Amino acid sequence: MVKKTVFLIAMSLILFGCASVETKLPQLDLRSLVQESVDQERQAFSRYLDMRERLDRVSAQVLAENADLCEKTATDIGIVIHSTKSYPKNLRAAAQMHLGALDEPSVLMVRAESAAEKAGFVAGDVITDKNGDAVSFFDKEIQEEFDKTGLIGRRRAGDAQPSMLKPQGSVICGFPVQLKFSTAINAYANGKSITVTTGMMEFAARDEELALVVGHELAHNTMRHVPKSIRNLLLSGFAVRTTRPFESEADYVGMYYLARAGFELDGVEDFWRRLGVVSPKSIVRAKTHPVTPERLLSIRATAQEIEAKQKSGEPLTPNYLKDANRQDES
Ligand SMILES: [Zn+2]
Structure with missing residues (x-):
């Protein structure tokens, strides 16, 4: 059917020539076109540089202040x-x-x-x-x-x-943070580095929100979620993708990273409400991630847990399950 349609379209093109517009379009001056292209590129790279500077500043704080919780470290200059x-x-x-x-x-x-x-x-x-x-x-x-x-x-x-x-130099967590040109509101970790898109940089308007994103991705790397997901996938014969609990854990541990780096926790969970509002699908259904209302409430609960520890002077480390097999982490 598809083949037949393509054939018919191809035949009509041959018979009647390429379709064209019916109105008289403005004639453009080539020099102005080149000038405008260069101007737009200059603005795009200037915006990129501003974002790169902000991402470096915020990530440096998160990576440095959590170095003692990171098994993999690097020297930062x-x-x-x-x-x-x-x-x-x-x-x-x-x-x-x-x-x-x-x-x-x-x-x-x-x-x-x-x-x-x-x-x-x-x-x-x-x-x-x-x-x-x-x-x-x-x-x-x-x-x-x-x-x-x-x-x-x-x-x-x-x-x-x-x-x-x-x-x-000084010691930081050894996961470099990259910036990627993309309008998608996204960030990801691959076990070796962290990538944040320019779309996410714009969406995470406050530094606290950006630190929340970097902390979440850092937690994926420190908690070894990539090899654990691959292992689960292999064990299930590629039948089950168990990424949701890891996402919740990255939110939880990431909040500790945020607090330890000295960022304000108050209201940072609103990030997930704003994301749900611009992307309503994620309010009700998400295959690989918890839904946005769940993420907001978990983050708020974690902030309360951390604030209680700050008040009582307890060390700011995540609560581990008593029977957690921590050898997994080594
Ligand atoms: Zn994640």
Whole structure:
């Protein structure tokens, strides 16, 4: 049936030529069109930079203040690294023009008051190993080398050779946080890193809400939800996807991360009401996640649990089940 329809359409195109519009459209000046494209790209990347700066600042706080609860840690000096590959293929040329992205990893931005700023790193610097080769600071081997020597190379345009610098790094949870160009209101964790979309950055208007999102994704990684989900899926013969309890756990543990990072808990649960309002399907039915009313109420209850601990001076650590098999976590 479909084949027949396609055939008929194809035949009519051949017989009668391509369909066209019936009205006289405005003629556009090519130079103005190019200018407008460049302006829109500049604004898009300027918005991206603002979001990247905010995401780095908020995540740095969450990752640093919870380092003692993270088995996997890394050394942070306060730089965001990028390369043309950090951007979707169709935006790479624009990222080169507007953000100075290179084919090799280089510094996109340096956090204010960070170790990197004090050591003299600026945007555009290329981070190198001791041989002068460009590297990403977050590579495992580079981190290990840096932890041993405290030295990291910097290559700057115009320098005859790279200089070795000694920033005073600090320990953070070892899950880098990326920003992805996408209008979808989404964030995810893959066990190694965390990704937040530009759509989510806009939706999570307050820093507390963004920290809630980062804390939730961090909890997925620290609680090893990805390998646990895969194991459950294999054990059930691909019949059952048991992700909902893990989502609830990420909400619960994530709230502790938020509180430990010093963010205000009051009213942060409204995030889930706003999300339910813009995406009503998630109020009543969700295959992989708890529904939004359930998430709001659980988060409010967790905030009360944490506030009680803060008042009584108890340590801010999540309540574990007595029979929880914690060897799983190792
Ligand atoms: Zn989740």
